[in-house]
Amino acid sequence: MTTWPSPSGIVVSARGLTKHYGDRAALNRIDLDLGRGVTGLLGRNGAGKTTLLRCLATAHDPDSGSLEVLGHDPTTAPGRARVRAQLGFLPQNPVFYPNFTAFTLLDYIAILKEVGGRRARHDEVRRVLDQVGLTDRRHTRVRRLSGGMRQRLGLAGALLGEPGLLLLDEPTIGLDPEQRIRFRDLVSEFAATRAVVLSTHQTEDVAAVCDRVVVLDEGLVVFADTPAALTDRARGRVWSLPERPSTGSTSWRSPDGRYRVLTPHGAEPPAGYGGIAEPLEPTLEDGYLLVTGSAEGTVAA
Structure with missing residues (x-):
């Protein structure tokens, strides 16, 4: 295994990665290299986006193939521990303790992440609350936060500890236009020196913040290049x-x-x-419809 950061700048490397649910291949022998910056994952429901994120987040083990994340093999116990120490993950439907305040919830997550001592941990909680615009809600119980606020709270939890890889599954659900702009700015700043994988159905988010886009369809990678190159498919x-x-x-x-x-x-x-x-x-959405075969009579290219 290589050490992190690797000289090539590769953060995630997958070869022949396969994951089945019963008889269905959610990931079908995919080869993929992801580096620093923001990579957008696009695909229809059931295309394999969330499964790929969960494999990267060490929540699922692949059935076959090789996977390296942040220089470690997440399918081994030592590798899994090292990946988790450097990882931030916002799942699609995060579940929170409703009676915790925003501050105490993040403090609890920071304890689980082993973020410093008490003073350093509280400083880190205040930092991420400020980043997502929830400082004035730090003493509000989670059950009283709006859906958009809870989504931002989940993002704050993922940002704790300055992770080397940030995985975001549908992170802009429930955000209003102003919050989406703030989210894009935050992710772009974070990705200047680290890696973000952003799974979304919102092509405008990909066009706004992503350096690279990967399109999955039925467990296969059908496109991997820049957003401009995907747009050009429809020219x-x-x-x-x-x-x-x-x-x-x-x-x-x-x-x-x-x-x-x-x-x-x-x-x-x-x-x-x-x-x-x-x-x-053409738009990015036009290119996406063509490579997935969603345009009538199209064969995915």
């Missing part, structure tokens, strides 16, 4: 029409009454409609 395939085309394309109505149309095959205007097709600039 020349996005059109605006005054009416919805009859077949062969994915389309939806825009606020201006026209239809945004995504064609799966080549750069030709949508077939089956004689009106004027205006080409549009």
Whole structure:
């Protein structure tokens, strides 16, 4: 095993990683290298995003393949302990003790993480409360916090101890637009020197903060590159029409009454409609729909 940080800058390395639930392969022999910065995980429900995060977080052991996280093998007891000491994890639906205050809950988590002595631990709790904008709610019981506040409290718990790898599963659920902007800024600052893996359905979050994007589909990696490269997959395939085309394309109505149309095959205007097709600039969402085969008639590329 390599030591952390590795000279190559690789934080996570997976080879042939496989995980089954019954007869279904949630992860199907995936190969993946993740480095510093923010990596966005995109995919449909059941694509394998949460399973991958749980394997990285040492909550699940893979069935086969090799996995290295922060220079350690998380499938061994010593490696698992070393990974957990350097890891921050925000699960999709964090469960909190409702009668704890925000401060006492984070203090409890910090004790479990073995964060310093009492004074250093309390300083660290105050630091992360300030980072997520909950200092004024530090004495509020968890049950009285709004859903967005509880989500930010979970993020604060993940940030305790300055982890080398931060895993976030749907972290912006329940956040209002101002809080989402603050979240993006916080994650970007954190990732300047460390690694973040962000699993989300929000393509705008990926476009805003991610250096790299990995798209999973049915347990397979179908795309791994920059957000710009994913957007470019749809260049020349996005059109605006005054009416919805009859077949062969994915389309939806825009606020201006026209239809945004995504064609799966080549750069030709949508077939089956004689009106004027205006080409549009692609978005990250357009590229995502193409590589996952969500656009009608598309084969994942």
